[in-house]
Amino acid sequence: MARYESLKLEKGMYATPGKTFTQVLESLDPSENYIGTPLEGLDAYQRQLKRFGIHVGGAGSDRIEKFFQTSDSAALFPEYVARSVRQGMEQENLLPSLVATVTEIDSMDYRTIESVPTDSGKELKSVAEGAALPQTAVRTKDHLVHLKKRGRMLVASYEAIRFQRIDLFTVTLRQIGAYIARTQLTDAVNVLLNGDDGSSPAKTVACAGEKPTYADMIALWGSLPPYRLNTILASTDAMKDILCISEFRDAKAGLNFQGTGKLITPMGANLLHDPDMASGKIIGLDKTCALEMVQAGGVQTDSDRLIDRQLERTSISVIAGFSRIFDDAVRVLTYTS
Numbered sequence: 001m002a003r004y005e006s007l008k009l010e011k012g013m014y015a016t017p018g019k020t021f022t023q024v025l026e027s028l029d030p031s032e033n034y035i036g037t038p039l040e041g042l043d044a045y046q047r048q049l050k051r052f053g054i055h056v057g058g059a060g061s062d063r064i065e066k067f068f069q070t071s072d073s074a075a076l077f078p079e080y081v082a083r084s085v086r087q088g089m090e091q092e093n094l095l096p097s098l099v100a101t102v103t104e105i106d107s108m109d110y111r112t113i114e115s116v117p118t119d120s121g122k123e124l125k126s127v128a129e130g131a132a133l134p135q136t137a138v139r140t141k142d143h144l145v146h147l148k149k150r151g152r153m154l155v156a157s158y159e160a161i162r163f164q165r166i167d168l169f170t171v172t173l174r175q176i177g178a179y180i181a182r183t184q185l186t187d188a189v190n191v192l193l194n195g196d197d198g199s200s201p202a203k204t205v206a207c208a209g210e211k212p213t214y215a216d217m218i219a220l221w222g223s224l225p226p227y228r229l230n231t232i233l234a235s236t237d238a239m240k241d242i243l244c245i246s247e248f249r250d251a252k253a254g255l256n257f258q259g260t261g262k263l264i265t266p267m268g269a270n271l272l273h274d275p276d277m278a279s280g281k282i283i284g285l286d287k288t289c290a291l292e293m294v295q296a297g298g299v300q301t302d303s304d305r306l307i308d309r310q311l312e313r314t315s316i317s318v319i320a321g322f323s324r325i326f327d328d329a330v331r332v333l334t335y336t337s
Contacts, residue, residue, distance in 0.1 A: 004029045004039075004047040009075035014303040018106060021045070021079045021303075045079055054166075056080060061167040068162075068309060078303035081154075084170045085299045085316055088177020094185055094272050097231060098192075098285070099293045100325060110145045110294050112196075112323045113138055141323070143197050145294050150183045151317025152176045158309040173316075177299075180318055186276050188291060189233065191322040192283055192330050200327065202283075207335035212238070212282060214247040220284045220333045221267045227286035227329040232269045235277040242266065242282070282333040290329040294321045 013024045025044030034040050039047055049055075052073040055062050067077040103110070115138045154176075161169060194201055205223050207216045221229045234242060242248065248266060269284070277283075285291070296319040305314050324330065 002039075003033065004044070005051050007048070007072075009048070009072040011075065011304055011307055013075065014078060020298060021082075045076070045083075048073075048076055052076070056166045056170065058167065061165045063163050064166055064169055065162040066166070074307045074309075078301045078306040080166075081173060081301050081306060081316065082299040084173035085177040085180070087170075088174030089181040089299075089318075090177075091174065092178040092181040094233075094274070095181070095188060095293060097270055097272055098185075098188055098233070098287060099291050099322075100287060100289050102293045102295060104295050104297075106296070108147060108296060108319075110147070110321070111140050111143075112145055112292060112294070114141050115139075115326070141196075145196055145292075145321040145323045146198075147294065147296060147319055147321040148187055149317050149319045150180050150187075151300075151315055152179060154311060154314040154316055156311050158311050161311070176316055182276065184318070184320060185274060187320075188293070188322045189274060189277055189283070191324060192233075192285065192291060193281070193332060195327070196321070196323040200324075202324075202327065202330045202332050204332045204334050207333060210336050211241050212245065212333060212335055214245050216333060216335075217242075217245070217266050220282070220331055221269075223331045224284060224286060224329070227289065227326070229267055229269050229284050229286070229331075231272065231285050231287040232266060233272045233274055233277065233283040233285070235279050235281070236273065236275050237279040238277075238282050239271075239273050242271070280335055284331045284333065286326075286329040289326050290324065292323045292325050294323065295319070 007025070007028055013021050016024050019027070022043060022045045025048065029044045029047065031043055034042070034047075039050070042050065052066075052069065053062075054066050054073065054076070066073075067080070068074045103112075115136055190198075192202060203223070205216070205220050207213070220232075232242075245266075270287070298318070300315075300317050300319070302314045305311070
């Protein structure tokens with residue numbers, strides 16, 4: 001009998017400090033042991049689905065009650081919920097295109113670092129023999145990163161969903177993940193605009209007229225050096241204004257947008273659409289050094305309740321916050337929309 005077929009699954013696997021359910025399974029049943037076998041390519045959780053014959057997608061998707069055929073298979077249900085929510089977050093998530101680094105923490109308090117170089121401090125000047133090297137000061141910020149718990153309450157009785165196909169229920173869970181991702185994007189935009197203390201607005205570049213022009217976009221690009229303008233974030237109205245700039249409406253760009261849905265990239269920057277962002281602002285930033293994301297664990301569920309089929313009012317949440325790394329790596333183009 002293969003190792004994965006004899007594992008004892010229990011609630012306590014979700015309470016292991018610093019490890020997810022899948023990581024606990026991997027420690028007991030390493031995937032490396034299956035290299036060269038038909039199970040190669042499956043992680044420890046997916047092997048458990050195979051063990052109990054649970055099909056979570058496709059035409060042969062099982063009913064939700066299949067998870068609860070034994071006490072061991074029931075322990076897989078919270079991980080299925082978390083994975084489905086993560087899939088929804090990944091499908092809607094713009095944060096990887098904005099965040100320079102992700103910091104994982106195991107507490108609710110986190111104080112990040114900052115470095116505020118002067119103009120001369122950004123230059124690597126020639127140093128005479130025996131002279132002291134210029135210094136770059138790095139210190140902890142005087143305030144904590146504001147972590148927010150974002151999520152949804154799952155309100156459904158087991159009796160109401162037990163006969164539903166798993167892949168149909170997955171659609172609902174992915175939508176919950178999409179809601180969480182969009183809300184986290186709003187949190188990130190707020191930090192880019194106002195700083196992680198809420199009172200340090202990013203430097204602005206004002207448009208000359210009522211609508212952004214090509215010259216205004218050039219001004220935004222020119223305001224960032226020595227940082228690079230590689231990401232632009234805009235609301236729906238601002239996106240329309242950018243797309244209407246004549247210099248960005250050449251035939252090749254138009255055909256690419258109409259044929260693939262891929263937006264043009266002004267100044268070579270990645271153009272991102274945030275429908276919840278306020279009008280009259282276009283954020284330009286250097287994605288490599290502007291924003292830090294802080295996470296306290298991944299997707300969290302009430303695992304005990306889910307295993308015990310007490311789905312009524314079960315929470316699904318993520319705890320995360322954001323911090324600006326280098327303030328000068330962000331600029332905001334403002335205009336009257």
